[in-house]
Every structure is written in structure tokens, then in C-alpha cells.
Amino acid sequence: MNATSPNERSALARAVLELDVNNHAGVMSHVVGLFSRRAYNVEGILVMPVGDGAMSRIWLLVNEDLRLPQMVKQVEKLEDVLAVRRHGADHAVFERLEEFFRA
Template sequence: MNALTRNESRAVARAVLQIDVANHPGVMSHVVGLFSRRAYNVEGILCLPVGDGRQSRIWLLVNEDQRLPQMIRQLEKLEDVASVRRHHAEHAVFAELEEFFRP
């Protein structure tokens, strides 16, 4: 977790990005590198292969701010990215995990 305390982080608006990508070595590095180069914090990452394994789905839990629409446009430009969908922070993929890790 970043420098925010757990209570402060709950006050920050969040979003879940669902990213469908080609499944091969280096794709995750390209995706998270895009965020890293722009000093955009990623709060959570989940990645699993889908279908026959040629594609993977990456879910990123990120803080919402004015840069997020631009980050999504940049993601869509990456060669290995097939699609990007934005969900509310309550999306089931992270909601259930947060329940599991809550003290």
C-alpha cells in the first residue's frame, strides 16, 4: 500500500481496469511500466489466462484522478492490448479479495 493509511485510502475514489492482452512474456511489464513511468500508483493487480491461453485478462485496482482517462487511452495504444474496460471499485474481482485480507 502507498503512504496513505488504510482509512485514508478508503476515502480515495478507485476504479478497476479490466485489460485483455496477448498472453506472452513481457506483456505485464509493458502494462505496469506505462503506469510506473507516469508515477501512477497501482493498488492491486490480478492476472489470469482466459480461453485457450492465448490471451490473459489483467485487472488493475487504481486510484481515480484526472489522469485516468489519459492512462486508459495510452493502454489502448499498446500493441498487445486487445481491450480495456473501466469498472467501479466495487467490482467483484477485488471486492472479494479485500474481504479476505481485511484485518
């Protein structure tokens, strides 16, 4: 989606967003739609239910961008999003998965 080369991509600062959401069909669409309509690429997505399955947690790996604070505010407005937390790119959640994503 973004016209950046792999080298440029790795040079960009990253951020990790952690979202608590209601677990039902459509929540992912609501979340990723906010990014796609702004041509803001989501580099990584992880979702799993938590607890009894009524809620899920979504982890998003995104590029640091001047628009990120606005993105977070937009995500917070979604009815099915209960909380948003922002972490640095060094968060363990994606790093541990890297072995599954070797070319």
C-alpha cells in the same frame, strides 16, 4: 509509492480496469510500466489466462485520478492490449478476494 496514509487511500475513489491482452512474457511489464513511470500507483493486480491461454485478462485496481482517462488511452495504445474496459470500484473481482488480503 504514493505518500498517502491508509485512511487517505480508502477515502480515495477507486476504479477497476479490465484488460484483454496477449499472453506472453513482457505484457505485464508494458502495462504496469505505463503506471509506474507516471508515479501512478496500482493498488491491485490480477492476471489469469483465458480460453486456450493465447490471451490473458488483467484486472487493475487503481485510484480515481484526473489522469485516469489519459492512462486508459495510453494502455489502449499498447500493441498487446486488445481491449480496455473501465468499471467502478465496487466490481466483484477484487471484493471477493479481500479475505486473502487480511493483515
